[in-house]
Every structure is written in C-alpha cells, then in structure tokens.
Amino acid sequence: MMKTLVVAATKAELTFLYQHFNLDDGDFAEAKNFDILITGIGMVATAFALGKHLTHKYKLVINLGIAGSFDRNIELGSLVNITEDTFAELGAEDGENFLTITDLGFGENTYKAKNDISLQLPEVSGVTVNRISGNVKNIRNLIERLNPSTESMEGAAVLFACQQERIDCLQIRSISNYVEPRNKDRWKIGLAIKNLNDWANAFLTDMN
Numbered sequence: 493m494m495k496t497l498v499v500a501a502t503k504a505e506l507t508f509l510y511q512h513f514n515l516d517d518g519d520f521a522e523a524k525n526f527d528i529l530i531t532g533i534g535m536v537a538t539a540f541a542l543g544k545h546l547t548h549k550y551k552l553v554i555n556l557g558i559a560g561s562f563d564r565n566i567e568l569g570s571l572v573n574i575t576e577d578t579f580a581e582l583g584a585e586d587g588e589n590f591l592t593i594t595d596l597g598f599g600e601n602t603y604k605a606k607n608d609i610s611l612q613l614p615e616v617s618g619v620t621v622n623r624i625s626g627n628v629k630n631i632r633n634l635i636e637r638l639n640p641s642t643e644s645m646e647g648a649a650v651l652f653a654c655q656q657e658r659i660d661c662l663q664i665r666s667i668s669n670y671v672e673p674r675n676k677d678r679w680k681i682g683l684a685i686k687n688l689n690d691w692a693n694a695f696l697t698d699m700n
C-alpha cells in the first residue's frame with residue numbers, strides 16, 4: 493500500500509497529530525497509512541530532509557505548517573490551501589529591479605501543488621523566503637512583484653521536490669500572523685497550531 497508523507501518544519505506544529513495517532517516521538521514517525529517527516533526550519537533543511545526521505549513509496553506529500561498572511565481578510569488561525577508557491581528571493585537585484593531566475597534564463601521560481609484532491613479551503617498563492625518579512629519596504633516590494641497571500645520558509649521547497657519526483661502534493665497552512673513589521677505579541681501561534689492539527693487529524697483519519 494502506498495503511503496502519504498506529512499512534512500512539517502517543527503514537531504511543535506504537529507503536537508496534537510502526534511498525540512492523536514499515538515506516534516513515537518522522533519523526527520521521522522510511522523503510522524499505518526502515513527509517515528511524518530520533521531525537516532527543521534527553512535528551504536535548505538526541507539530540501540535536504542526530502543532528498544533523504546522522498547521515495548516512490550509515497551503517493552502524496554502534505555506540507556503542514558503555520559504561515560504569515562499578507563491578506564487581512566484571512567483570519568488569524570484559519571487554514572488555506574497554498575496551490576502555488578514562489579521562491580521569492582531566487583534571482584538577482586538590478587538596482588531597484590528584481591530579476592527572477594526565469595528572467596535570467598535559469599528555470600522556474602514558481603511551483604504548483606499537483607493533486608486531484610478537492611478541499612473546502614480557500615486556495616491561495618504563497619511566497620517562500622529565507623527571512624520572515626518585517627520591513628515595510630520589502631513587504632511592499634513582495635506584494636508589488638508577486639501579489640502573494642501567504643509567506644512561509646519551506647513551501648516552495650516541498651512543491652519543488654514533489655515536482656522533481658512527480659509525486660502529488662498539498663500544502664496546507666494555518667495563519668499565525670500577518671506579514672508586517674515584527675510584533676510577536678500579535679502572533680496567534682497556539683490557535684493556528686490547534687486548528688491545523690484538528691484539520692490534519694480529520695483529513696488523515698478520513699483518508700484511511
């Protein structure tokens with residue numbers, strides 16, 4: 493039987509999923525129909541972990557995590573299905589302009605989550621960055637260039653790996669904060685994680 497691979501940056505983001513399915517407490521945990529891979533934060537850690545673990549025994553990869561939202565109409569703690577994700581910093585600065593790697597002739601910087609699963613969640617596009625945006629000028633620039641709804645530090649790396657291996661993939665994230673000058677007091681990480689885990693527990697149970 494082919495399994496699903498659940499990928500998250502930190503174990504904290506999947507706390508209740510580990511509890512619900514009574515899983516062993518490691519960075520790679522196995523359940524009957526799915527495995528969990530904890531990669532560490534960021535694109536490099538994610539790509540490295542997927543390079544080691546992503547094989548054709550998996551029919552689907554689900555990237556779960558928290559994310560920032562550029563869109564104030566998306567409530568903190570609510571879930572989105574990120575169907576397209578862009579490596580926002582991959583390219584070259586040219587004075588005030590930014591040249592993507594596509595502009596430079598070196599391939600794609602945007603990847604789609606390929607799957608035939610229909611979910612009752614808003615479908616949005618995201619950016620993936622190395623540093624959480626917290627500077628008004630950078631935030632404005634990202635919105636002008638890419639008009640993203642969400643920001644994470646791993647999403648595009650997961651979509652990239654899945655495209656390389658031709659494995660279906662979903663990216664579901666729960667909004668913990670708005671993308672704005674850093675103000676940790678306004679982040680709702682606990683609520684975002686609770687709602688993310690409730691969704692994941694139901695999805696992974698129904699899938700079985």
Ligand SMILES: O=C(O)c1cccc(C(=O)CC[C@H]2O[C@@H](n3cnc4c(=O)[nH]cnc43)[C@H](O)[C@@H]2O)c1
Nearest residue numbers: 501533558559560624625643644645646668669671
């Ligand atoms: O600084 C802290 O105290 C702190 C506490 C908990 C979490 C953090 C993070 O930096 C979380 C990064 C983690 O979450 C994703 N994430 C969440 N919001 C954003 C965002 O606005 N922009 C980019 N990434 C975000 C990200 O995918 C990381 O995995 C800090």
